[in-house]
Amino acid sequence: MAAGSATHGGVAPLPTNSLGVKGVGEARTRGAAPCIMNAVVDALSGLGVQDIQMPASPLNVWNAIQQATGQQATGQQDQATNQENNA
Amino acid sequence: MIPAQFDYVRAESAEEAISLIGQHGDEAKFIAGGHSLLPLMKLRLAQPTVLVDIGRLSDLSYIREDGDMIAIGAMTRHMDVENSPVLKEHAPLLAHAASHVGDPQVRHRGTIGGSIAHSDSASDLPATTLAMGATYVAQGPNGTREIAASDFFQGFLTTSLAADELLTEIRVPKMGGAGWSFQKFNRRAQDWAIVGVAAWRNGTESGVGLVNMGSVPILATGVSAAISSGASVEDAAAEAATGTDPTADLSASIEYRQHLARILTKRALTEATS
16 A cells, blocks of 8 residues: 555445445446346337336247237236246 | 156067066056156156166167158157158158257157157157158057057147057158248257247148147148138238147246247248248
């Protein structure tokens, strides 16, 4: 450490989530999922799709299109989505 | 994941295998490559008390021309079906479909006879041979008989084979100049099809088999009827899911499976027509 410098500690809760926590370690990988999901929603936006739950499985994408276009949808999502919703 | 206790006997000939299965009654099962039966036994969905191993019956492993048919021994491994020059020339749809079964390990052990006798509607070869108008040869204590594929699949994992009959040969017609296509929709290459379609077309003649669209492999007769009456590929493919009753699972709902059947049939007929 260079002469004349000092290290100070402090607590600054993150205001954007209820626990105030910040990601560490591989936190930056977390951007990948919303990035891809936003791209999927963007690709389907012309059909009126505004939101889609992960994962973007063929069934979930098809259901999103069916619901947005007012056609018969199945109301069924695959298991990973259900687990996420229940968490 | 450990099977229930069972006895094991190895047959040295088809006749001996049939005799052994007769001695041990309804609780005995033939085992060939073991790639369908053993997983069921490990899950204890099947609990045969005796396994009659036909794995050494190498005289049931062959592919040969027989007039306007190709005869395939029941013990022929998927890898040999996939790579057969005879099938590539005369029945390329079947050779290609075999290349989609499982992964290389499965294709080196699993047999065409085992796949068809197991009759899982989600397997590729039952629906493919059904679409091709295949005939299956069964050998029992009183001789052999031929069973049309369209009469063979009776229900979920149930065939018209008697308990003491051994499937010995699969006979498929030579395809001549027919166009063909095999469409398999799945999320991982080695998986069973979420939905699959095997199709061939020669002018107004066609055959379309559906994989995993019900408890048995399905012949899409409505599609072929539309083709023979001069309908477009689009209009014919719209009939693909008519009358089907597929199951819903984690990968697909009933409605999505029916959608896939129509889309994959359209792709298959387009490829087979071009």
